[in-house]
Amino acid sequence: MNAVGPELLTRLLDEHGAALVLYAQQWCDSPEDVVQEALLQLVRQAEAPENVVGWVYRVVRNGAISASRSARRRGRREAAAAHRGEPWFQASPGQRLDADTAAAALRQLPVEERETIVARIWGGLTLEQIAELTGTSKSTVHRRYQSGLSALRERLGVVCPKREKKNTLKT
Amino acid sequence: MSEERKEEHAEDLSVGGPAGPSPPDVRRAAEEDLPPELKAIEAELASLTPRTDRLDRERLIFLAGQQSVYRDTKGTKGTVPFSLRENWDSPLRENWDSPLRENRDSPLRENRDSPRVRWGWPAAFAAMTAVAASLLVALLAQPEPRVVVRIVKVPVEPAGNGEVVPAENLPVPPGEGPRPGPLRDTPGAFPESAPRGGLFALVGLDWAQLYDRDRLSSDTSYPGLRDRVLREGVDSWPTPFPVADVKPTSAPVPYRKLLNRVLGTPESDEPVPDRPLIQTLLYPGANS
Numbered sequence: 001m002n003a004v005g006p007e008l009l010t011r012l013l014d015e016h017g018a019a020l021v022l023y024a025q026q027w028c029d030s031p032e033d034v035v036q037e038a039l040l041q042l043v044r045q046a047e048a049p050e051n052v053v054g055w056v057y058r059v060v061r062n063g064a065i066s067a068s069r070s071a072r073r074r075g076r077r078e079a080a081a082a083h084r085g086e087p088w089f090q091a092s093p094g095q096r097l098d099a100d101t102a103a104a105a106l107r108q109l110p111v112e113e114r115e116t117i118v119a120r121i122w123g124g125l126t127l128e129q130i131a132e133l134t135g136t137s138k139s140t141v142h143r144r145y146q147s148g149l150s151a152l153r154e155r156l157g158v159v160c161p162k163r164e165k166k167n168t169l170k171t
Numbered sequence: 172m173s174e175e176r177k178e179e180h181a182e183d184l185s186v187g188g189p190a191g192p193s194p195p196d197v198r199r200a201a202e203e204d205l206p207p208e209l210k211a212i213e214a215e216l217a218s219l220t221p222r223t224d225r226l227d228r229e230r231l232i233f234l235a236g237q238q239s240v241y242r243d244t245k246g247t248k249g250t251v252p253f254s255l256r257e258n259w260d261s262p263l264r265e266n267w268d269s270p271l272r273e274n275r276d277s278p279l280r281e282n283r284d285s286p287r288v289r290w291g292w293p294a295a296f297a298a299m300t301a302v303a304a305s306l307l308v309a310l311l312a313q314p315e316p317r318v319v320v321r322i323v324k325v326p327v328e329p330a331g332n333g334e335v336v337p338a339e340n341l342p343v344p345p346g347e348g349p350r351p352g353p354l355r356d357t358p359g360a361f362p363e364s365a366p367r368g369g370l371f372a373l374v375g376l377d378w379a380q381l382y383d384r385d386r387l388s389s390d391t392s393y394p395g396l397r398d399r400v401l402r403e404g405v406d407s408w409p410t411p412f413p414v415a416d417v418k419p420t421s422a423p424v425p426y427r428k429l430l431n432r433v434l435g436t437p438e439s440d441e442p443v444p445d446r447p448l449i450q451t452l453l454y455p456g457a458n459s
Contacts, residue, residue: 003239003242006232006235006236006239009232009235010232013226013228013231013232017223017226017228018220018221018222018223018225018226019221021221021222021225021226022221022222031225032225032226032227035226036226036227036231036234039231039235040231040234040235040238043235043238043239043242044238044241044242045242046242087222088221088222089219089220089221089222090220090221090222090223090224092218092219092220096215096218097215097216097218097219099219102215102216102219117216121213121216121217122217122219122221142204146205146209149205149209149212149213150209152212152216153208153209153211153212156212156215158208158211158212158215
């Protein structure tokens, strides 16, 4: 098996860079450094791991948690990273949700649920990969995912499309 | 990023393929389990795009190139990447673009990271520290030098048959008085309150010798004076010198007789005939 080349690294950056930064931001206040170090660590590997995306997410998670502990030792307030004022998402014309509102709702979730949602929706990981990443079972991940989505739905007030159709038909 | 696209990426970047069920199957099963209202919020959230401007892409590619050089050449770990955010407000940030920083990140830096250079100075430091510590221990552990006072009695003269005779038993030369014995053996020589230790013992002064010196200072005999001069120097000689009472044994010899004795001329009481001539020679200006 060959080492990670520039093409694979570029693809990783293009397709998962932003999601990795968002994922690391769930713990620490310097997610860019964590992601950068994880990608460089990937490049330093003599042989590419079997599952590159899962490997990078695991390294990012470990690095972010370690950075969070270091920040905590330096006397910073816990969970300050998740409550930072920087926007998590960039505004795009096609989006139906307000980016800041969605980020604020995400920040209010427990870190386990938030981590699962970020890895699932924006990271594109499967539930099994997330279970392997977090060291839990797949059912636990599924439960967290559903719980987090339910909380977000309540906070964001998203209406089910089928019910919406039914309501329009009634009217 | 859409769900379909995510699935494609997950498949492509899994180099060896995931163990167990394939991701699309698992994902599909998970999605089937979701109620429709949660699928709706999932779709709404998926429409949001995370910020893509937070990673310094060019710098990351540059550092990755360096790391790949290290990996391909020596397989050692590369430099630790600098902190983008924590050092952003640092006053040292202005030096990031300096040539010094470029040199620090250059591939030539691997020579400084080689094991020989990396462990050379620490090894030398450790060795010197060990040597210094051992020397310190040796210095602290060595015993203090002890001053041992040994009194050696040297016999003055060997006897004829080879026996060693003490100085007190040597024969006294004629003309000298009886050799004084040790004063400390004399009853009543020391006062009752004579100190035996303390300051005298500390300075090495013997109380008995002190009393001996007082006694010898009044001894004006030749052996006593000799011992005193040898012990205390010439300044201790009592003044005035004892002058020997010498009395002239005969009448003074006249000059003329002494001259005749010196010149070897026969002694006679007659006047010298050529006395005027001698006087003229000795005293040319004098009138006879």
